[in-house]
Amino acid sequence: AKNAALPLMIASLLTDDTLTLENVPHLADVEQLIRILGNHGVDYSVNGRREKQQEGYSRTVTFSARNIVDTTAPYELVSKMRASFWVIGPLLARMGEAKVSLPGGCAIGTRPVDLFLEGLQVLGADIDVDTGYVIAKARNGRLVGNRYVFPKVSVGATHVLMMAASLAKGETVLENAAREPEIVNLAECLNAMGARILGAGTDTITIDGVEALSGARVRVIPDRIETGTYAMAVAMTGGD
Structure with a gap:
């Protein structure tokens, strides 16, 4: 599932150890996010398909963010893929600061990230928006746990706040x-990296922050939307 692979890839920014992801889809968004993570200093290696396997079959990608060289995510990268805005959570949690372009840059009316910013402020971030960039800094260098109630359900903001709260x-x-x-x-x-998270899959998630996260080896889940598409195709045949 691409929508699972992307946040897992971004989670590599939370540790200076190696994060290995299995079953990573071979898609343009994944390749674009690899380039975006590389801009922050993340090294990666790809264990590609074996002979006679389908293109992009069950790739394993290893990420290492031992040295984050830049906490800025520029507009020319973020504008190509909205999910790349999510790097703000791990960068802020680990480095204490982040400067990330709004997905729509300075365009008026394109501020679909209010829940992200509000949640990070509740965790102790000072946030300014200047010339299309969100400039975030953790007070005293580290975010602090708190209670946040989402005004409406947001998958992206839940991803970001879970990652930020883990540290x-x-x-x-x-x-x-x-x-x-x-x-x-x-x-x-x-959790495989050492976080303490309970309640994922319910509407209340509890995260007990830790000092640091380690590496892990994790498998990306299959794509439920794709599975549903095949199920409908089978139903149309009127057979098995």
């Missing part, structure tokens, strides 16, 4: 959180 000081409770399987996959990944 925050103290406990964070996210209420009215998204419950998609991709949220559960990210929580499983973060």
